[in-house]
Amino acid sequence: MSGARPLGSLLVRDGTVADLPAVMTIENDSFTDPWSEQAYRDTLESDQAAMHVAVDATGTIIGHVVTYFAADEAELATIAVAASARRTGVGRGLLGHVLTTCRTRGCRQLFLEVRESNTVAQGMYVAAGFVAVGRRRAYYSTPTEDAVLMLREIAPTESPEAPTAGS
């Protein structure tokens, strides 16, 4: 797990069990097929996973992201931003923190799946350097939908991202 990192007025830090009520509110508001609280607890207990949260200037949690690590590969498993804080750079800040964490852990490839219809998230991923590399048929339920598989190559010498909320 990596430490706290200020990104402009946004702070991204490691998540804790105490953050779960706020995380679950964002999760349930953001997805038709949300993760359970137990899934987040399992993530927090795993050495092969990390949960990071974005915190605003008032200390309120406004986003979260979960990443899994396996050798030199990582998977961005979920990311969500509170509806009231979207389109202000929070998602970009969380992604930048994940990429820095991946680099620190020696990961060279970051994968993710995204609903085919989720063009907002795909736009964010493309802007962050992801490319579509495949498709998983009927990967999602509620409703059933294909996933687009995306990949971000991570060069060991790449400069750390310096995204800022509100920029």
Ligand SMILES: CC(C)(COP(=O)(O)OP(=O)(O)OC[C@H]1O[C@@H](n2cnc3c(N)ncnc32)[C@H](O)[C@@H]1OP(=O)(O)O)[C@@H](O)C(=O)NCCC(=O)NCCS
């Ligand atoms: C996807 C999500 C995390 C984006 O978070 P965000 O904080 O609003 O995103 P940012 O403000 O950092 O935007 C980053 C980039 O994403 C794209 N983007 C974000 N919102 C967009 C929108 N409404 N329309 C078009 N592009 C958008 C843009 O490229 C944007 O860069 P720009 O502002 O310079 O144009 C957020 O919309 C969300 O939580 N959605 C519901 C959950 C979800 O779909 N998660 C992804 C699962 S794979």
